[in-house]
Amino acid sequence: MIKAYIDVTLKKSILDPQGTAVKKGLEKLSLYTEDVRIGKHIEVLLKEDKIEAAREKIDEMCRRLLVNFEVETYSVRFEVIE
Amino acid sequence: MIKAYIDVTLKKSILDPQGTAVKKGLEKLSLYTEDVRIGKHIEVLLKEDKIEAAREKIDEMCRRLLVNFEVETYSVRFEVIE
Numbered sequence: 788m789i790k791a792y793i794d795v796t797l798k799k800s801i802l803d804p805q806g807t808a809v810k811k812g813l814e815k816l817s818l819y820t821e822d823v824r825i826g827k828h829i830e831v832l833l834k835e836d837k838i839e840a841a842r843e844k845i846d847e848m849c850r851r852l853l854v855n856f857e858v859e860t861y862s863v864r865f866e867v868i869e
Numbered sequence: 870m871i872k873a874y875i876d877v878t879l880k881k882s883i884l885d886p887q888g889t890a891v892k893k894g895l896e897k898l899s900l901y902t903e904d905v906r907i908g909k910h911i912e913v914l915l916k917e918d919k920i921e922a923a924r925e926k927i928d929e930m931c932r933r934l935l936v937n938f939e940v941e942t943y944s945v946r947f948e949v950i951e
């Protein structure tokens with residue numbers, strides 16, 4: 788089996804009010820940052836055993852359901868699970 | 870500067886209704902998975918230039934605001950930004 792770790796984030800050009808709110812919350816705790824961006828982390832366990840096949844399936848899942856390409860982008864990492 | 874990529878996920882023992890809903894949504898598109906888990910992806914840009922200092926700060930941020938340790942766990946990756 789293969790586990791996919793997908794990170795879906797807002798495109799850089801898109802304002803991130805959630806990230807801004809967290810940045811301010813951290814500042815109240817005297818924890819200062821240059822920038823904070825919030826996105827979705829999706830872990831998908833697949834029965835595929837080849838990374839290329841898993842990548843194709845994950846790309847289709849992102850295209851059809853998981854990612855709104857108008858405002859979001861995504862990156863994915865794979866782990867082979869014995 | 871250093872960029873931290875934090876993935877906050879529900880502990881394995883905790884039921885994930887959001888993940889179950891996405892799994893079912895994918896099945897309606899004939900995209901079958903063994904399991905789907907949904908979490909938060911947080912990207913934090915820090916002015917620190919040493920990874921150890923950045924790690925300490927990120928761990929404190931997670932302890933004090935970003936992670937609910939009753940039900941969540943987290944992992945973090947670092948990238949040095951020139």
